[in-house]
Amino acid sequence: MAFATKLVNREAILDQCTPIMQEKHRPQYERLLAMLRPPVRQVIFGEGPRQKAIGGKYVLYRHEFTYTNPTVIAVDVTDEMSDQELTSRVETVEEFTYRYIGQDLRLDALAIRSLSEEPKTFQKVVKNIVSKTDLPIVLCSISPEVIEAGLAAASMNRPLVYAANTSNWKDMAELSIIYRTPLVASAPQDMDELRSLVRTLVEYGVQDIVLDPGTFSTDGLARTVNRFSMIRLAACRQDDSLFGYPIMATPMVVWANRDELPEILKWQEACLTAILITRYADLVVVHGLDGWSLLPNLILRQNLYTDPRKPVAVEPGIRTLGKAGTSSPLLMTTNFALTYYTVAADIESFGLDCHLMVVDSEGLSVESAVAGRKLTAEKVADALRQTGVGEKIDHRKLVIPGRAARLSGEIEELSGWKVLVGPLDSSGLQKFIHEKWAAVQ
Amino acid sequence: MDERQDDLTEILAKIPSNLIDLLSRYREIELHDVELELDELELILPSMIAPTIKTAKPSERPLELIKETFKPQPIRYVAAITEVRLGATRSEGGSRDRVLIIGGETSPLLQDPQASMKNPPVISLDVFDTKIPLAKPVKAHFAEVLEDPVAWSRLAVEKFGSEMVNVHLTSIDPLVKDTKPAEAAKTVEDILQEVKVPVSVGGCGDPQKDLEVFERIAEMAKGERLLFNSVTLDMNIERIARAIKENEHAVIAFTPMDMNKARELNRKLFGLLPRDQIVIDTTTAALGYGLDYAFTTMERTRLAGLMGDQELAQPMASGTTNAWAAREAWMKMPPEWGPTELRGPIWEAITALTLLLAGVDYFMMMHPAAVRTLKDTIQNLRSIKEYEPAIVDWVKVRPVWG
Numbered sequence: 143m144a145f146a147t148k149l150v151n152r153e154a155i156l157d158q159c160t161p162i163m164q165e166k167h168r169p170q171y172e173r174l175l176a177m178l179r180p181p182v183r184q185v186i187f188g189e190g191p192r193q194k195a196i197g198g199k200y201v202l203y204r205h206e207f208t209y210t211n212p213t214v215i216a217v218d219v220t221d222e223m224s225d226q227e228l229t230s231r232v233e234t235v236e237e238f239t240y241r242y243i244g245q246d247l248r249l250d251a252l253a254i255r256s257l258s259e260e261p262k263t264f265q266k267v268v269k270n271i272v273s274k275t276d277l278p279i280v281l282c283s284i285s286p287e288v289i290e291a292g293l294a295a296a297s298m299n300r301p302l303v304y305a306a307n308t309s310n311w312k313d314m315a316e317l318s319i320i321y322r323t324p325l326v327a328s329a330p331q332d333m334d335e336l337r338s339l340v341r342t343l344v345e346y347g348v349q350d351i352v353l354d355p356g357t358f359s360t361d362g363l364a365r366t367v368n369r370f371s372m373i374r375l376a377a378c379r380q381d382d383s384l385f386g387y388p389i390m391a392t393p394m395v396v397w398a399n400r401d402e403l404p405e406i407l408k409w410q411e412a413c414l415t416a417i418l419i420t421r422y423a424d425l426v427v428v429h430g431l432d433g434w435s436l437l438p439n440l441i442l443r444q445n446l447y448t449d450p451r452k453p454v455a456v457e458p459g460i461r462t463l464g465k466a467g468t469s470s471p472l473l474m475t476t477n478f479a480l481t482y483y484t485v486a487a488d489i490e491s492f493g494l495d496c497h498l499m500v501v502d503s504e505g506l507s508v509e510s511a512v513a514g515r516k517l518t519a520e521k522v523a524d525a526l527r528q529t530g531v532g533e534k535i536d537h538r539k540l541v542i543p544g545r546a547a548r549l550s551g552e553i554e555e556l557s558g559w560k561v562l563v564g565p566l567d568s569s570g571l572q573k574f575i576h577e578k579w580a581a582v583q
Numbered sequence: 584m585d586e587r588q589d590d591l592t593e594i595l596a597k598i599p600s601n602l603i604d605l606l607s608r609y610r611e612i613e614l615h616d617v618e619l620e621l622d623e624l625e626l627i628l629p630s631m632i633a634p635t636i637k638t639a640k641p642s643e644r645p646l647e648l649i650k651e652t653f654k655p656q657p658i659r660y661v662a663a664i665t666e667v668r669l670g671a672t673r674s675e676g677g678s679r680d681r682v683l684i685i686g687g688e689t690s691p692l693l694q695d696p697q698a699s700m701k702n703p704p705v706i707s708l709d710v711f712d713t714k715i716p717l718a719k720p721v722k723a724h725f726a727e728v729l730e731d732p733v734a735w736s737r738l739a740v741e742k743f744g745s746e747m748v749n750v751h752l753t754s755i756d757p758l759v760k761d762t763k764p765a766e767a768a769k770t771v772e773d774i775l776q777e778v779k780v781p782v783s784v785g786g787c788g789d790p791q792k793d794l795e796v797f798e799r800i801a802e803m804a805k806g807e808r809l810l811f812n813s814v815t816l817d818m819n820i821e822r823i824a825r826a827i828k829e830n831e832h833a834v835i836a837f838t839p840m841d842m843n844k845a846r847e848l849n850r851k852l853f854g855l856l857p858r859d860q861i862v863i864d865t866t867t868a869a870l871g872y873g874l875d876y877a878f879t880t881m882e883r884t885r886l887a888g889l890m891g892d893q894e895l896a897q898p899m900a901s902g903t904t905n906a907w908a909a910r911e912a913w914m915k916m917p918p919e920w921g922p923t924e925l926r927g928p929i930w931e932a933i934t935a936l937t938l939l940l941a942g943v944d945y946f947m948m949m950h951p952a953a954v955r956t957l958k959d960t961i962q963n964l965r966s967i968k969e970y971e972p973a974i975v976d977w978v979k980v981r982p983v984w985g
């Protein structure tokens with residue numbers, strides 16, 4: 143039963159259940175597998191440790207169940223870029239990392255676009271790329287000859303092929319079957335056509351399909367969001383198996399605008415990306431590579447793909463950080479997860495040895511908690527008493543966040559401890575400990 | 584100063600576009616000394632279950648496209664979100680030159696294009712009655728008016744096209760300046776004189792002080808249909824509701840990211856106040872700083888309202904300015920992360936766009952470029968065009984800028 147719960151909660155997979163894996167239970171296994179299969183199929187591309195799975199969604203809304211397989215962010219390169227330019231873009235994608243509450247946020251894939259429409263040229267660039275990186279790739283051209291040339295150079299990489307449309311579908315389907323690659327079905331603006339394509343590809347024997355309903359900004363934005371929503375709704379609520387595939391978005395269309403400056407286009411691309419990450423895109427292709435335009439979407443993706451069942455707050459109490467001993471500083475913060483992780487990460491990165499007292503502020507940040515009377519001098523004094531932190535240290539000094547400065551006098555009165563008001567932001571802690579704390583020792 | 588900065592400053596200076604204008608009000612981009620940790624990413628792929636699909640025998644493969652159709656079947660919802668009027672014209676007993684209506688939705692945004700966004704969401708710029716710490720890129724736009732809420736209000740409306748103003752009486756906080764109710768009321772009165780758009784009045788968060796101040800202002804501005812921000816569970820709800828009702832205003836019922844608390848507060852209010860005077864705020868946290876909770880609470884609240892949960896079928900407000908709480912919005916970071924003059928406003932813009940999709944009807948915002956982006960997006964999302972825009976082959980795009 144416990145295992146069954148885990149299965150339903152996606153904390154275990156059916157293949158881990160030994161009894162049912164016996165041959166005699168094969169029918170039950172198949173039935174359970176079908177029951178557990180998500181309404182949006184999962185499609186995998188790439189090979190090796192950086193392989194990516196997209197789709198595999200169980201629900202329309204995040205609160206119904208955790209969204210699986212965070213949206214893959216692919217960056218474009220073209221077959222007209224110089225080797226130098228390719229190298230530089232690949233390196234940027236490879237190295238792009240942002241440390242965020244204990245995780246590294248990164249970019250996931252490359253979309254190689256054929257501008258030349260020359261099979262040889264495309265092949266050369268694909269070869270070049272796969273020799274440089276093991277990032278998953280998307281091969282982009284509507285010419286089957288060009289795609290085939292690309293596939294020949296990347297046959298071991300399980301690339302995603304973009305795209306089959308109503309004119310080239312047969313050739314693309316053949317290639318997809320021969321090379322065992324997933325295939326995008328593309329029918330911008332025409333949902334009948336998109337379903338027809340999927341149906342035909344399925345009948346043809348293509349197993350892994352990704353949907354491209356077309357991405358439009360400005361005057362096409364409403365329809366784009368509507369189509370993405372309707373596809374996901376049909377899959378999750380109306381058992382539409384033809385729309386039960388991952389959706390691909392191409393916010394880089396904004397770069398077709400030749401009248402705007404690059405900062406504006408990056409801005410628009412980032413906004414369009416955010417809208418479509420929120421509304422069901424499983425894969426996005428972007429062109430802009432600036433930190434400021436990519437970072438918000440990396441974080442948005444992380445946020446939306448977290449488990450909505452986990453609480454906002456962390457456990458109150460005492461944390462011992464680094465090699466804190468009896469004379470190490472005692473700092474205080476609130477139990478809002480973000481406040482706690484931010485402060486703890488700062489302390490860790492500065493290599494400070496200290497005790498951190500996490501006060502129950504009902505999951506509020508420092509300033510909101512002070513303003514909302516959820517962090518009061520009484521609570522701090524109580525925490526000092528109840529945690530017994532006084533037994534761990536031989537001094538009676540407490541460093542409070544700068545944003546809780548107004549509580550300092552009252553804390554001193556109620557607890558008898560000396561209060562030192564720390565910096566407003568925990569990024570100033572290193573300096574503070576080295577200067578102010580050292581001075582009172 | 585390195586080359587990148589010069590470049591950017593130069594580009595920003597030359598750009599005629601309105602948006603870039605709003606972004607470009609800064610002189611220097613500071614570099615940062617913090618090192619980023621470039622740890623290796625540990626990739627954990629979810630286990631995959633191989634689907635059982637039969638591959639068609641070559642002989643059975645289709646030769647022609649098999650025609651399928653798609654009939655959109657948007658979910659039909661039973662209820663509509665209450666409409667709330669903000670501001671009152673002279674004939675209605677106020678002195679505003681326009682009235683704004685929020686709410687009225689009968690479907691989640693763009694699931695059913697015919698049914699969504701009956702009334703466009705309203706964007707309101709924040710104005711503070713006392714100098715408060717603001718992020719540099721925001722300050723750049725309001726530097727001259729930071730200590731003058733009246734001038735600030737005018738700037739918000741005239742220069743940045745704010746549809747409402749959102750005055751925060753931060754100074755009334757007993758722990759800040761403890762401004763007296765009469766003085767706070769005077770500030771609001773002056774603002775009502777100066778601008779003719781509907782006005783929202785925010786307190787300091789102290790339940791007792793806010794109540795006193797709100798009562799005073801409600802009476803002073805009887806009939807103006809101000810939007811009071813906010814009533815909370817720890818206030819004397821009867822008194823505040825009476826002040827709102829007797830003086831014909833509206834109020835934001837604010838609860839900390841908890842649908843049950845939102846229901847509880849509304850239950851209490853419904854007995855005291857007509858529903859069309861209540862907006863709910865289930866709390867906004869910044870992108871990266873709890874936006875997931877804010878988004879999901881709002882999305883659930885909206886769906887519940889549409890599905891007939893009367894206690895949640897009210898228009899929603901968002902303190903989108905909270906986006907600036909994220910370090911990534913205001914903090915100097917190494918140059919590869921760009922200047923806060925871009926990072927900050929896009930942080931606010933993306934926080935807003937995400938919450939727009941969750942169903943927010945009333946946005947309280949700060950940076951003009953973020954406001955502009957949200958405004959344009961609302962415009963675009965509201966008008967499903969008769970025509971289909973030309974298809975752009977993104978595979979063949981040759982960006983001018985390389």
Ligand code: B12
Binds near residue numbers: 513867904908
């Ligand atoms: C998000 C937010 C909220 C959210 C809180 C979500 C949550 N879980 O915390 C909600 C919407 C619930 C909220 C509510 C309120 N809020 Co509020 N809120 C904010 C906002 C936008 C960001 C706060 C935040 O998340 N910061 C991020 C976290 C990580 O920061 P932090 O906890 O402070 O931690 C940092 C520092 O304090 C420091 N630090 C932390 N620990 C330690 C420890 C040591 C030793 C040191 C040295 C440093 C340190 O480093 C950390 C990292 O930078 C701020 C505005 C702003 N721009 O800051 C207003 C703000 C804090 N809120 C404010 C107010 C008034 C309120 C309310 C009273 C409003 C109301 N009318 O009801 C309520 C109170 C809550 C209640 N009723 O119980 C005011 C406070 C004004 C004041 N100075 O008194 C602010 C400043 C907004 C404003 N400008 O008016 N709020």
Ligand code: SF4
Binds near residue numbers: 161
């Ligand atoms: S699959 Fe059957 S044997 Fe395995 S856990 Fe579920 S109920 Fe038990």
